[in-house]
Structures are given as C-alpha cells and as structure tokens.
Amino acid sequence: MYTILAADDAKDTLMLLEFDLQAEGYQVLKAEDGESALAAINNNNVDILLLDLYMPGMSGIETLKQLKATPEQANIPVIMLSASDDEDKIVEALELGAHDYVTKPYIAKVLLARIRNAIRLREKTLTLENLAKTDFLTKLNNKGSFEQLSLKAINQGSRAMNNMAVAMIDIDHFKAVNDNYGHEAGDIVLKQFAQLLAQTFRDYDIVGRVGGEEFAVCMPEVNQHDAVNACERFRKAVEQTPMELGNEQIFVTTSIGVACAQHIEVGYDFNQMMQAADKFLYDAKQLSRNVTLSHPPEGQEEIVQQTPAQTTTVNENHEKGFVGIDYQVGLSNVLGDDDLFKEILKMFFDDHHQDGVKIQQAIDTDDQASMKHLVHTLKGVACSVGAMQLFERAKQLDFAVNDGDKESYQGLFDNVSFELNRVITGIKTELNIV
Numbered sequence: 001m002y003t004i005l006a007a008d009d010a011k012d013t014l015m016l017l018e019f020d021l022q023a024e025g026y027q028v029l030k031a032e033d034g035e036s037a038l039a040a041i042n043n044n045n046v047d048i049l050l051l052d053l054y055m056p057g058m059s060g061i062e063t064l065k066q067l068k069a070t071p072e073q074a075n076i077p078v079i080m081l082s083a084s085d086d087e088d089k090i091v092e093a094l095e096l097g098a099h100d101y102v103t104k105p106y107i108a109k110v111l112l113a114r115i116r117n118a119i120r121l122r123e124k125t126l127t128l129e130n131l132a133k134t135d136f137l138t139k140l141n142n143k144g145s146f147e148q149l150s151l152k153a154i155n156q157g158s159r160a161m162n163n164m165a166v167a168m169i170d171i172d173h174f175k176a177v178n179d180n181y182g183h184e185a186g187d188i189v190l191k192q193f194a195q196l197l198a199q200t201f202r203d204y205d206i207v208g209r210v211g212g213e214e215f216a217v218c219m220p221e222v223n224q225h226d227a228v229n230a231c232e233r234f235r236k237a238v239e240q241t242p243m244e245l246g247n248e249q250i251f252v253t254t255s256i257g258v259a260c261a262q263h264i265e266v267g268y269d270f271n272q273m274m275q276a277a278d279k280f281l282y283d284a285k286q287l288s289r290n291v292t293l294s295h296p297p298e299g300q301e302e303i304v305q306q307t308p309a310q311t312t313t314v315n316e317n318h319e320k321g322f323v324g325i326d327y328q329v330g331l332s333n334v335l336g337d338d339d340l341f342k343e344i345l346k347m348f349f350d351d352h353h354q355d356g357v358k359i360q361q362a363i364d365t366d367d368q369a370s371m372k373h374l375v376h377t378l379k380g381v382a383c384s385v386g387a388m389q390l391f392e393r394a395k396q397l398d399f400a401v402n403d404g405d406k407e408s409y410q411g412l413f414d415n416v417s418f419e420l421n422r423v424i425t426g427i428k429t430e431l432n433i434v
C-alpha cells in the first residue's frame with residue numbers, strides 16, 4: 001500500500017484529501033506545516049508528498065528545498081498544491097524538483113490521475129535505487145550502500161547506542177577455488193557464502209559485499225564479546241557447510257577481523273572502525289586463516305578464536321574415508337597394516353599441519369633453503385601416504401623451486417596449500433584429533 005503525506009495548513013483540505021485518497025486505497029498521513037511534514041517523512045516511509053505552497057512557518061518552497069537537500073528523501077515525488085495562480089512560485093517549485101502541481105480547489109479525478117503518475121515514477125526510482133545499492137552477484141548491499149546504512153545507524157541510534165562492532169570477513173584461499181574449479185564455481189561459492197552470512201547475522205545487522213571475496217557486517221548495539229561470538233558462530237557455520245557445485249561439494253573457510261567501539265556518537269568516524277577491522281583481518285590471514293581476531297578488551301590478551309587446523313577442504317571422497325588420500329595406495333606402502341597406516345597418518349598430521357604457514361613464511365622472506373627443504377619433504381611424504389593430488393601439486397612447486405622460478409611460487413603454493421588443507425582436515429576428522 002502506498003503512503004501519501006498531505007501537508008496543508010487548511011484543515012478542511014486535509015480532511016477532503018484524506019477522504020478522497022483513502023477511498024482509493026492509499027494510506028494517508030497529515031501535516032499542518034512544513035516542520036511536521038519533514039518530521040513525518042523522517043519517521044515513515046512516505047511515497048508521495050502533497051505539499052501546499054503557502055503555509056505559516058516553514059513555507060512549501062522551504063520544505064521542498066530541505067527535502068531535496070536530504071539524499072535519502074530527495075527522490076520522493078512532490079506534488080505542489082496551490083490556491084494561488086502565482087505562476088512564478090509554481091515555476092520556482094518545479095525548478096526546485098517538484099514533480100507536478102495541482103491548483104486548489106482540486107478536481108479529485110485529476111488529482112488521482114496525477115498521483116498515479118507520480119507513483120509510476122516512484123516505482124521506477126525505487127527499482128533503480130535498489131539496483132544501485134545492491135551487489136549484482138550476491139544481492140547483498142554493495143560497499144557504498146553498506147557504508148551509507150552503517151553511517152545512518154550511527155547517526156540515528158547514537159543517542160541510545162553505546163556499542164557498535166564491525167567485522168571484515170574474507171574467504172580463505174579463494175583464488176584456489178577459482179583456479180581449481182573455475183570462475184563460475186567461484187561465483188556460486190560467493191553466492192552461497194553470502195546467503196549464509198545473511199542467515200547467520202541478526203536482521204538488523206547490516207551485511208554487505210565490500211570487495212571480490214570480502215564481506216562486512218556492521219553490528220549496532222553489540223559489545224565486543226557478543227560480536228566475536230556472532231562472528232565465531234558464522235566462521236564455524238562456514239567451516240561446516242558444504243558449498244554445492246553441481247556434482248561436487250567443497251568446503252571453504254573464512255578469516256574475520258572485528259573492531260568495536262563504545263559510546264558511539266553522531267559523526268563517529270566509521271571509516272576508522274572499518275580500517276581497524278581490516279587490520280585484524282590482515283593479522284588473521286598472517287596468523288593462520290580460519291580464525292576470528294579482535295582487539296583485546298582492557299587489560300586482556302588479544303582475542304583469538306580458532307580451530308586447530310584450517311579447514312579449506314573438499315569432501316567428495318569423505319564417505320570413502322580420508323579426504324584427498326588414496327587409502328589403498330597408502331595402505332599398500334605399509335603392506336596392508338591398517339593400524340600402522342593410521343599411525344603414519346597421525347604422524348603426517350603432527351609433522352605437516354603447519355607446513356602451509358611455514359612455506360608461506362619462506363616465500364615471504366625469500367628463504368630459498370627452507371622453501372626447498374619444506375616442499376621437497378612434503379612432496380615425498382604426500383606420495384608415501386597416498387595423498388596423490390597433494391603430491392602432484394607439491395611436485396610442481398618443487399620443480400619451480402629447483403628452477404628458482406620465484407614468480408610462480410605463490411600461485412603454485414596456493415594450490416598446494418588448498419590441497420594440504422583438505423588432507424589435514426580429512427585426517428583430523430577421521431582420526432578424531434582435537
């Protein structure tokens with residue numbers, strides 16, 4: 001149902017308008033001066049404003065100017081009502097952005113037709129506004145809209161609002177998803193990830209996609225403890241929720257940085273808070289990934305929530321046993337001794353679950369010797385436990401290391417890391433390692 005606000009100082013006109021418009025099924029709000037009209041627009045979703053030119057206090061022209069100066073309200077169509085034939089005023093109103101004008105006493109049939117016209121404009125404008133605010137792929141708020149809504153929450157709620165938290169959320173090793181499954185599959189993962197994000201947070205949290213594989217949540221009225229808990233709930237949900245890629249399911253993980261502020265006031269620098277959350281996200285990526293990181297509450301250690309292993313994993317073989325491992329190949333290497341093979345897998349887990357972090361460090365510090373040792377060892381043990389995909393990927397990186405082809409290290413390593421995470425998580429799950 002459309003809501004029409006009628007602003008006129010003549011009570012009889014207001015009554016008549018209410019009667020005619022309600023009969024057509026519109027919801028009608030009434031204001032007797034410009035100030036009350038603007039207040040009513042602030043507090044309601046007004047679709048059309050019928051605005052008298054001459055009112056005591058704030059005139060129709062002044063009210064129109066203020067409305068057009070408020071970005072979120074500037075697109076509400078305004079139909080001026082005028083008993084005068086002051087053509088200059090009517091022209092002025094139209095030039096200030098009024099959609100139409102109607103002379104009083106009005107003819108109901110004509111006024112209703114003009115309102116229907118204005119409603120068509122309103123619908124088109126709302127559609128365009130929504131398109132401009134929405135991320136085309138995930139249908140979440142885009143970056144601009146996320147920031148605008150968060151600022152609005154600060155400025156609207158500031159009198160009552162004590163706390164606010166912002167989380168920056170990034171999918172781990174997303175490039176490897178694209179590389180291994182294709183860009184289209186990457187898009188499907190982004191959509192499902194976004195859906196999970198919108199489902200997990202509260203309705204009044206503001207959720208947006210702020211970069212390629214980067215998302216953000218603004219949580220009004222939340223203290224740090226609750227914000228970190230909410231993010232942890234989401235991080236675990238991601239870890240446990242299969243992303244459906246047609247015949248295949250893959251699992252991804254996510255890293256999260258959370259920044260909080262207390263005693264939020266009008267004009268609070270939201271950008272600063274986003275930057276702080278971004279910094280924690282960066283630290284989370286450096287630390288291990290699949291982790292939520294936030295600043296310490298007064299006098300306490302940094303808040304880190306983490307599961308022991310990263311869990312970027314694909315589980316298409318899950319029901320068959322250890323993910324990413326050809327069990328029969330590994331088993332045959334120990335002459336079919338099942339218990340011994342499981343012990344070896346446990347040793348593989350103990351010795352190599354941090355290899356991803358170590359190799360990344362070696363790349364970052366250009367430590368060729370460590371790189372060579374780590375990759376070569378990983379390649380060898382991957383083969384001996386039957387992790388054949390991991391073996392193939394480590395082999396390619398090993399070649400590049402031997403050739404000193406540094407430019408390709410990071411790309412090849414991302415593939416190794418992705419596969420290593422699958423294998424490590426599979427072993428952890430199958431052997432119930434906590």
Ligand SMILES: Nc1nc2c(ncn2[C@@H]2O[C@H](COP(=O)(O)OP(=O)(O)OP(=O)(O)O)[C@@H](O)[C@H]2O)c(=O)[nH]1
Nearest residue numbers: 170171172173174175176178183186187212213285
């Ligand atoms: N499919 C798809 N991929 C995207 C989109 N936007 C960005 N990407 C990809 O996201 C990847 C981001 O990779 P990186 O910034 O290297 O980060 P990452 O691989 O997620 O690794 P970490 O963040 O360090 O864990 C790039 O490969 C981009 O091409 C998109 O809309 N669709």
